[in-house]
Amino acid sequence: MADRTLTSQRPLDTASIPLTGIVLSVLAAAGHGLWLLMGLALAAGVYVEGRGEVLAPLLAGLVLVSGGLVASCLRVPGARLWHGWEPTQGSLPTIEGLVAMGAYLPMLAVAGLARGSNDFWATRVAGLALAALCLATLLQSARNACRRDGMQSPMPTLQPLAKLVAALLAGGLCLWLCVVLETSEHGEGNVYAARVFVMVAALASGLLDSLRWRALLHAPTGRLDPPASEPVASQGRLAAAVLGVGVPCVLAAVGSGPLEAGAAAMAALSCVIGQCVGQRLFCAAHARIRLG
Secondary structure, three states, rough: OHHHHHHHOOOOOOOOOOOOHHHHHHHHHHHHHHHHHHHHHHHOEEEEEOOHHHHHHHHHHHHHHHHHHHHHOOOOOOOOOOOOEHHHHHHOOOOOHHHHHHHEEEHHHHHHHOOOEEEEEEEHHHHHHHHHHHHHHHHHHHHHHHHHOOOOOOHHHHHHHHHHHHHHHHHHHHHHHHHHHHOOOOOOOHHHHHHHHHHHHHHHHHHHHHHHHHHHHHHOOOOOOHHHHHHHHHHHHHHHHHHHHHHHHHHHOOOOOOOOOHHHHHHHHHHHHHHHHHHHHHHHHHHHHOOO
């Protein structure tokens, strides 16, 4: 009992958690979320018309998704593995890495096929393939992470869902920004739909993150007491929730008008920062449980 009390009072140690890897992981998830939303909208035939309106988000997603791969090739500390694969070692890619690389193919197809109203059947098929591969990448990477970290039920279910919704939130914010910048009339239905989606995704992300933390803190093998016993961790989680969910939700609700592009950019940046903070705290808490 004494050991448990000492363990529960020890503050979360985030110094050993590689911040570089977490930032690149969050950015990559945002890029896949952006591509996933674009692919679904193109497949359904409801995406905004115009070639530039397609190429800009694709390029933004390409930068976000490829950051981890570039860092792995450059052997950046804390980011040497890309979806379980270290490219510089000459080893074969993992299945997760192959699926992630496969998403580049339909992305290039969408970029080449994008025309005018984007109603061409091949564009819609490529969009559906892009969405499917991005979805598979997000879910598989989260499940593999749970398996590598030895997470117990219900984490193998909650973690992929939380990562998927968080990626859709960050990707939706990036898509909102791209649509606003590429659309001359800010009152257009696509911009309004993007803002509504962001608000719904923010609420769902906050709920899933709360369930994820509750499952971790109250696991039968856990070593952490309720958050009240750890004010530092509680403050960090509150800051992560405010930045990752609260600020984007508020800005999406009130960020219309001539300053909408600035509101979208601030919301996207705040969301990424909040998700990085929250993920680092979660990794530290889980590591402490395993070592405790």
